[in-house]
Amino acid sequence: MDKQFCIFDMDGTLVDSMGYWKRLGREFLAQKGVTENVEPVLERIKPMTMTESAALFIESFALSGTPESIAAEMNAVMDEHYRRDVPLKPGADRYLQALRSRGARLCVATATPEPLARLCLERLGVADQFEFLLSCDAVGGGKDRPDVFFEAARRLGSAPADTAAFEDAIYAARTAKQAGFYTVGVYDENSAGRWMEMTALADETIRDWREAL
Incomplete structure (x- = not known):
């Protein structure tokens, strides 16, 4: 990969967190007493921001609260995981260091709210590899x-065309590809199929x- 500009996804690409996210929606809805007709909604939220997901939960299951308040409740659950136990994928730190050593400029673009993303990457010791972190919330869409x-x-x-977009999710990789970015697909066992x-x-x-160095 010889691009000098790189946009990295975080969850499933740099950090091994997709299992937590896959369980979050189901567990959150179960806490609210919602256990039926959940799977189609969970499939629909995959490309969404947290606030968009919360709005769909309210619409689909008549939950009380606003999209912002529901998103805050879910963020609180993930906050604990990002603080404590979400791991960096093996070798990701060395790959980032190798890119930086040859002058590449790196950033993160993630569906995760920026404070949570920063918290996680700082704990894992790689936040300083990136010029900035950009959340999908900041641009109003997933x-x-x-x-x-x-x-x-x-x-x-x-x-x-001069920028590499690193993504584990096929829908995000397709979006980047169709927008003209050089697309790097990253394997994650949660989307192995x-x-x-x-x-x-x-x-x-x-x-x-x-194996990518």
């Missing part, structure tokens, strides 16, 4: 739209950070 990629490239001062689709879509793939 990675089913290209806004967050375009904004990240704007801040880096790069054109999409779509890996062949990712290898066909992405310009480059990384199955293990330790």
